[in-house]
Amino acid sequence: MKVEIRPEAYDPWVEIGAYQAALPAGSYGASAVFVGTMRDFNEGDDVESMLLEHYPGMTEQQLEELAQNSLKYHGLIDVMVLHRVGEVRPNDPIVVVAAWSAHRKAAFDACREMMENLKSVATFWKKEQLKEGVRWVEKNTAG
């Protein structure tokens, strides 16, 4: 299991490829991946950059817990959760959630469930830089 909060930009596909390459060959039959990327628009406005804040200690604990729960509940072979903090720019990856399992159902379900849990529980906050100034994002989109 790999769970990390990253203060620097990363390439999600390199991270996923490297982690998967280290899993025992032949042990998994399904890999499901979600990558969340920063848009350059929100609520009708152009967004130039975003500052991602978290609660050190609490957020890491929450991500560990949701990954561990998913691993057990869905009987996964492995999981990975990465999340950016700090200043992010449009097209920068923000979050990666990946699940490996024997068959597709567990991997698909776990990937979706971990992502929804992360969105609703994990203590991250976004502050957007617009042309006209800054604003805090008040709530996540429904889906």
Place this chain on the structure above:
Amino acid sequence: MRISVMYFASLREQMGRDSDQLDLEEGVTMAEIWQKVSDQCPQENLLCSRNKEYAQWDDTAVDGDEIAFFPPVTGG
């Protein structure tokens, strides 16, 4: 008892500080702590945690606790 209280995101900016150290009586609830630090502001749309786990407003604090107040989360 002595506790620390932290504020995050837009709430930290509204409060004008990121934390407080408070001396309070034993058995005080999260709601009472919020009333004290915010000068009676409504707790509507806020969340709270105790020792890095989500708490309910009627949960009580003990000596040495790390309490935090923050707006709804927006990660992912």
